Amino acid sequence: MKLSFIFCFVFFTSLTAFAKNDTLYFSKGNIYCKKVDAIGFRNFFLKDSIHIQVRDYWMNKKLKAVGYTKTFPQNFSYKKEGLYHEYYENGVLKEKSTYVDDELSGLQKLYFRNGKLFKSIFHENIKDENKSTLPPFTKEVWDSLGNQLVKDGFGSSKEFNNELDALEEGVYRNGLRDSVWTGCYTNGKLCYRENYSEGKFIKGISNDTFGETYNYEQISEAAEFKGGLRELYKFIGTNLKFPIDAIKARVSGKVFVKFVVEKDGSIEDIYVLDSVHPSLDKEAISVIKKTSKKWTPGKQRGMLVRVFYTMPISFIIE
Incomplete structure (x- = not known):
């Protein structure tokens, strides 16, 4: 009998098992959870031989989002294909867009809670010579009262960034920052000033509420195991052991463990997202604990931040 371990990494995701037309509940952090902790629920519908419709609802049963995919999602995020619509909890349309192979393509429209148009963005979905996706073209920006701030890609904008929960202002030229x-x-914890040239971020400086100043050349820096993925593979391969009782029971599978890399590189808040077997779950958690203090913490605009990590580990008996 041959034992092997396979490692791979997924960032900011969770996993659950499901079947067609299952109802799954999800939390504010977009993690599948128990109904008591949920802000909404999800249903799947097979539309044809290729596409699956994914419908998310708020707990008040109003539609939260509807999209399409070619394969059943293995986590909350899924590979989108075709039309996608998202709604506020009050039922007002929040976003209308189209995806091709999980990338935004064509015109994307964003709306305020009052139903007025906020922003229209055109996505080329074309790669440049370095195989990087070309930046989107911001065509129009409006304020919540209906006043147009940006027209045909030009203008000074003052807009709220939902993903950052931040208020930003600056200039668009030819559709680019x-x-x-x-x-x-x-929340007042961080303010920043950044330089852009034709949509490309150059450098930035930020200040927190304690008066500390941070200079940065990357907006986001992911937490990383010291030495990189190769060293992480090596460390886990050396320290992970297949539990004897699981071997005897011929139990195998993939354990998904979610944890936080703290600002000092330590590991906290470890838990299993999808249980396989108590012994395998325990061993997966144990080996993650051993990586504590062996990480370079993540940064956001120059400031150290806590970073969530989801790591699946496969225990396989061959």
Whole structure:
């Protein structure tokens, strides 16, 4: 009998098992959870021999989002294909867009809670010579009262960034961020000033509420095991052991463990997202604990931040 371990990495995701037309509940952090902790629920519908419709609802049973995919999702995020619509909890349309192979393509429209148009963005979905996706073209930006701030890709904008929970303002030229952009998170913890040239981020400087200043050349830096993935593979391969009782029971499978890389590189809040067997779950958690203090922490705009990591480990008996 041959034993082997297979490792791979998924960032900011979770996993659950499901079948057609199952109802799954999800939390504010977009993690599948128990109904008591949920902000919404999800259903799947087979539309044809190729496409599956994914419908998310708020707990008040109003539609939250509807999209399409070619394969059943293995986590909350899924590979989108075709039309996608998202709605606020009050039932108002929030986003209308189209995806090709999980990438935005064509015109994307975003709306305020009052139903007025906020922004229209055109996505070319074309790669440049370095095989990087060309930046989207911001065509129009409006304020919540219906006043147009950006027209045909030109203008000064003041807009709320939902993903960052921050208020940002700056200039668009030819549909791209240009010159100086400033922003401040609504919780007041961080304000920043950034330089752009034809949509490309150049450098930035941020200040937190304690008066500390941070200079950065990357907006986001992911947490990383010291030495990189190769060293992480090596460390886990050396320290992970297949539990004897699981071997005797011929139990195998993939254990998904979610944890936080703290600002000092330590590991906290470890838990199993999808249980396989108590012994395998325990061993997966144990080996992740051993990586504590062996990580370079993540950064956001120059400031150290806590980073969630989801790591699947496969225990296979061959």
